[in-house]
Amino acid sequence: MRPYRLEKATAQLSWGIDMDIRFRRSALLTLFLFLFSGRLLALPVDLATFDLVDATVTVFGPDNASAQILEDPTFAPVGLWETALAIPVGATTLSFSYELQVMAGNEDYFDFYFGNLSSPSAGFGGFAGIYSATITRDLTGFAGGTLPLAFALNFGFGDTGFDSLLTISNVSIAQAQVPAPSALLMLTLGLLMMLDVVRVNERV
Structure with missing residues (x-):
């Protein structure tokens, strides 16, 4: 059973890292679109x-x-x-x-x-x-x-x-239209908080 548990734990860790990378990419893409697709x-x-x-x-x-x-x-x-x-x-x-x-x-x-x-x-x-x-x-x-x-x-x-x-x-x-500095700050803080939540969930 140990090899199975080790393999499962490794798969879970790999999945968590992959999800974190995907989330980071998604967050950066969202920020990029917000900055450069102004109306x-x-x-x-x-x-x-x-x-x-x-x-x-x-x-x-x-x-x-x-x-x-x-x-x-x-x-x-x-x-x-x-x-x-x-x-x-x-x-x-x-x-x-x-x-x-x-x-x-x-x-x-x-x-x-x-x-x-x-x-x-x-x-x-x-x-x-x-x-x-x-x-x-x-x-x-x-x-x-x-x-x-x-x-x-x-x-x-x-x-x-x-x-x-x-x-x-x-x-x-x-x-x-260029996004207002306050809107950029709030969006950036929100993305950082979401990244922290993902990291906490991974540790748990």
Whole structure:
């Protein structure tokens, strides 16, 4: 019976060590996922604070993150212009939706300026019709710095009217959420306590 008892005790010890290793790995994996899989926060961009908001622009919404832009018969393009929008650390993307209603007899475009106000980085629109989409741009290169940004309504060579309408909606910055130090401390202490419980159970 002794060899059997010795073999059984050895197997139990091996099982306990294996379980302790597995638990440690699981605890470390949990901590890693908690640290590096933070959720993304959507931070609205206050368009009312832009350096220049033309007279035919109406900013609206609870966070001032949307705007309507009408044509101006006296000059173009018209819109919202910001030379240095503050981009927070951890920012990942800028996103917004637009809808351009080009009326009959018009040729108009939505000019989007991103990173450079001297010329648009993209243009959308054309002759009479409705143009719409959701736009997303990478912000990782601007995180912790500033970004030149503008939304403008401009006319084309075939434009004969001044009644087109551009709507910019829900301009926001996605930012990676970093766990608070207090939450990290509590999680670490909890994992250490669980490891101690496993060790005590093994001794018993």
